[in-house]
Amino acid sequence: MADLPANRVNVDFPFKSVGVDYAGPFFILNRKGRGARVVKCYLCLFVCLRFKCIHLEVLSDLTKDAYIMTLRRFVARRGKPTEMFSDNGKNFVAAAKELNSFLKANQEPLSEFAAQEGIKFSFIPAYAPHFGGIWEAGVKSAKHHIKRVMGNTHLTFEELSTLFAQVEAILNSRPLCPMSSSPNDFLSLSPGHFLIGRPLNALPAPSLDDAKESSLDRYGRLEQIRQHFWKRWQKEYISKMQLRTKWKVDKSKINIGDLVLLQEDNSPPLCWRMGRIVRLFHGTDGVCRVADVETTRGCVRRPLVRLCPLPTSEDLQA
Structure with missing residues (x-):
């Protein structure tokens, strides 16, 4: 296994180096009420290569223009990255060509920062998904359980955007390592600390685990999906932290103060x-x-x- 590249270990701002990938499709309603049609939409995932922060966006299709608009929303909220990595999908390659030509042709009208720095697009080799393991892992964490907790429920575009934002907060709240070695410090470092400088919190809501789907309104159903996602993904994350093979040799490293x-x-x-x-x-x-x-x-x-x-x-x- 090769050493990690510099953009994975050198300290910098979040989302300076970004990996991007698509997931889906998800089936949503084009509007509320009777006569609504079921249409496809997709999940676009941005992951920070340094701090593993996750950013989720909803796309209506897989065209180049939809990807560019998604990238514009991402830059408006998280800042402009210096480099982006993705697979060799046609929509990614087309967007890279258009953005690079736009930056070169409009360096004068652009702001000073954009004129001096552009976004560098890099594409991993074809048929080599392990080159992008960090964003493939993010797609698995998000898509695997969203598909299962949604089931046959068809949300609207706005409801799905809300669900993706809440799933993003759940993924960015995961503990990474202790904040300090002080025995009186019970805080852990999470990707949310690099985004807002403090842990991510959720608004209090009643438990809807045992509520019947038919008795809930649309907002209640959306909250129930979020709670189901939390329970499934939390158990999976904890089980990965407790990986072990056979209990024949004592390999526990827990010490007092940990x-x-x-x-x-x-x-x-x-x-x-x-x-x-x-x-x-x-x-x-x-x-x-x-x-x-x-x-x-x-x-x-x-x-x-x-x-x-x-x-x-x-x-x-x-």
Whole structure:
């Protein structure tokens, strides 16, 4: 495996280097009420190569003009990137040619910043999706569960845009590593910190897990889809942090003072319960399987299989 490129490890602003990919199709209604037709739309995913921040957009088709308008919306909200990476889809190649020719032909009328710097488009080789693993992983996280929680529900374009924005917030709230090594600090670093400088939070809403779909209005159904996505994706993210093969050799690296993520079954969206290990309990065989965890709501006792230690600086250097 080759070393990571410079745009993956050098510190810079979020979304300076961006990977982009499409997903779909999703079927939506062209309008509300009777006589509405079902049409296709697509998901366009932008991922920051440095901090793994996610930005989701809805597209009505796969044309070059639709991609350019999506790129304009992205630049208006996140800033202009210096380089973009994508596969060799025809719509990506056509958009790159048109934008580059526009920048070259209109350098004088453009602002000073745009005249000095343009967007560099790079395309990975054909039939090499592993070259873009970072945005392929983002597409899997978003599309895999959106398809399943939506089911046969047909939303409008506005409702789907709202759902994608909420899914984007959920993906950007995931804990990456401890904020500090202080035993009194229960905060973790997330992609949202690089976007707004603080953790992403969600508006409080009643639980709709057990509500019947037929008894909900359109807004209630949209909120139920968001909560279902949160439960599915949260469990998948935690299970990936707890990867293990056989329990024949003790390979646990949990120590007192480590920041861990507690696996909770009924936590609300964007709520990650964090804590610090304050005590370890060893069995007669000398293996630790239970720990006391100090949280913002008091000390709790949990088995190690329900705790997910966040990677430390030593783990990242190993």
